[in-house]
Amino acid sequence: MTGFFPVDFTLRELKTLRVNQRYEYRDPQYNGMFSIITFDEYIQIALDAPRVVGIYPEIKNPVFVNQRVKWPGGNKFEDVFVETLIKHGYKGTYLSKQWMKQPAFIQSFAPTSLTYVSKLTDLPKIFLIDDTTVPTQDTNQSYWEITSDKYLQYISEYVVGIGPWKETIIPVAKKYLQTPTDLVARAHAHKLQVHPYTFRNEYPYLRFNFSQDPYKEYAFWINEVGVDGLFTDFPESLHHYQQWTSPSQ
Template sequence: MHSIKKSLRWMALSLAAAGGLAACGGDDGPLYRTLDGMPPIVIGHRGASGELPEHTLESYLRAIEQGAQCIEPDLVMTKDGYLIARHEPMLDDTTDVAEKFPASRKRTMNVDGELITAYFASDFTLAEIKTLRAKQPRANRPQQFNGLYSIPTIEEVVALAKQESARRGRTICVYPELKHSTFHAREAGFGANVFEDKLLAVLHAAYGNSQSAPVFIQSFEVGNLQYLRTKTQMKLVQLIDADDVNDDGSIKLAPPYHKPYDFVVKGDPRTFADLLKPEGLALIKTYADGVGPWKPYLVRTVQDGVDRNGDGKVTINDRRVVGSTGVIEAAHAQGLFVHTWTFRNDASGYGFSDPKAEMQYYMRLGVDGVFTDFPATGVAAVAGL
């Protein structure tokens, strides 16, 4: 769940809907169009990362305080085999590693087909990681918290969720993402499924091996989820990515966001878009409980020549959203829930400024959950349906 470019374009596009959908529910049907008829859940994307540095205990706690049902730690592995919460294996953009370690600790590694030179978590022990402090990677977000917060392990994130669940009298789920499993197995040299096994060891010890555990495990790759299905009953989620959106509103598929990276390695021709076709969803149902598509996959748009953002020209950002692509309905028909991403208050460019309305649009289509950097807005969106 990466690109700022994506968020800027699609917050605008989604909010350009003329009129919107009819309200859910009424005398003739359920209040919500979710798979289970319950309200959609709000997932604190990297915590409350719009306000505090992402993937810190403080950011997760802020998300919980704002009412998020789940907190999302992206996970990477340290040199000595600990799982820590970072968005990528590279530490450069989200920590002060460059201030604390010499440039000689950098190296060039293949991350999903791209050669990247950086400080990699897999070259640092947990003790070294604990000397680092988090920083805000987005320049348009608060920078005054840089250098204050440490990098947590998955054990610390789980402990926080359990502590706050008990203290607040409501269950707070953890929603870990296994980041770049193929990278960890091959490039970082940990071996096949070591990453996955370490995560399960922590989660099973904390919650037991149960589908009812307050846990969702997600990945953009497929093989690791298929492996996990043989080892756990916990809920699994297949993430669906893309590179961008074309000017005609269609999904743009380009490396490295065109297909699961384990498909690239195996020479599998199927793309992320193929996984949302009926046969793809049927495959996902054999190993996962839900899908997590990037939100443009879920809405249809038309270009009707209206300059909605008033910039004097008609571009993709002026397209009108006209309803569902059918992906939500097809996933639900397979018994798969749909959690979509990412909603951001500060990505409402092109003249649009109502992120709550954007989330409500997707909720009224029937999504079962939303990832947002601003959980308070997501909670307000659900409350206002």
């Protein structure tokens, strides 16, 4: 890859940048108002909230970062990442009292990174799975290899679930959902949760099966497909859906 990347600059240099809305069809009113936040600042937003707010950070392209950055003491990107979590109190095992107080999932597209991190922290981890045409970042395995029963069994020793692109679970043709695959059922058979991505309210992303209604989409994926979690660009919509359908929970 060529060009400039965040790892090529100091934090002071990156802080001079202002963030803008990446999609032209979304609200641009906050363009230029804020700088890039650090991982520490991101965590502090959750900790300062008046209620329990979980975090779901991604170890983003660790292979590339470790190639470009020489960390002190022979450490890796993953070491620094976990040290930051521990510093802020994120060190509980899944569903323990400590985890319920400070819930966190660690996500990554790189399976070797997740297996390495599993030696550093008991926090739950999610293996992200890309489109069927994209191999894994680090092992160069195909979608079909990493979703095989043999591999799901292997990765279940290190992660609590998978995070597939949702159209690998249910293919789409002419903006309509087609016949679902058996990925959710097979993942559940290996005691893996399934957290598909990414749910969006806008017209280009809502399939015609749902009459342009994001709440129908949530209902279908949660109740019919049986997923355990969702990645969404519109958490308020999902929160409203939860309030309206399960007000007592």
